[in-house]
Amino acid sequence: MHLILAFLSIIAVWIRRDYREWEKYYSTMQYIAIGNLTYNFICASHWLWQLSPDIKWFNHSLLELAYTFITFPLTALMFLAHFPEDQGWMRVFRHYLLWIGLYIGVEILLLLKGNIIYKYGWSIYWSSLFDCVMFPFLRLHYKKPLFTLLISIPMIAFWIWFFQVPISVPIEKR
Known part of the structure; x- marks a missing residue:
């Protein structure tokens, strides 16, 4: 399913000529990729959700790389390339x-197939709320990148605090 999503993203960007x-x-596109890398770095030992491979050789690391550098940036590209500029609030809302x-539907499919695992209180409901924040942030980042980066910091801090993600600084032994 994961590889299919990556290929579908590539095909859709090609057919729609969004490339x-x-x-x-x-x-x-970099903002969403860096966001996913940040999650994987901060939550490496305390993941709230983890993708489970559906093909044995396509391990967790390869999965995350595919989402980080293919699926997420390409879906951000499609979302922004077809944003209904100056077409009324109802079109924007739709x-x-x-x-x-689409993101929630795909995640429900992944959940039903056992290709995503939740932990530490995370659930499809939290993912849905996250998606409701993420897409406006993508649009805001396109319009006001520095402002979006600045307000992303307290958002990250909130998620870390709320889900009690341990943050520790490794100390070198000499």
Whole structure:
């Protein structure tokens, strides 16, 4: 399922010709990739959710790399490339609903197939709330990148605090 999602993202970007606008949205594509890398780094020993491979050789690390560098940036590209600019709040609202619903729907499928595991109080409900925040942040990052980076810091701090993710600094032994 995970590889299928990566391939579907590539095919959709190709068919919709969104790849022609990658430079315009590149920094926001990096923002979502860096966000996923940050989660994987901070939560390496206390993950709230973990993707479970559906193909043995495609281990957790390869899975995360595929999502970080293919699936998430390409879906961010598609979300932004077709954002209904100046078409009224209802179209904008439906656009958000479409993408949030798509992410939630895919996650429900992953959950039903056993390809995502939750821990430490995380659930599909928290993922849904996260998606409701993530997509507006993607749009905000495209419009105001520095502001979005600054407000992302307290958001990260909230998630770390709320889910009691241990943060420790390794001390070198000499």
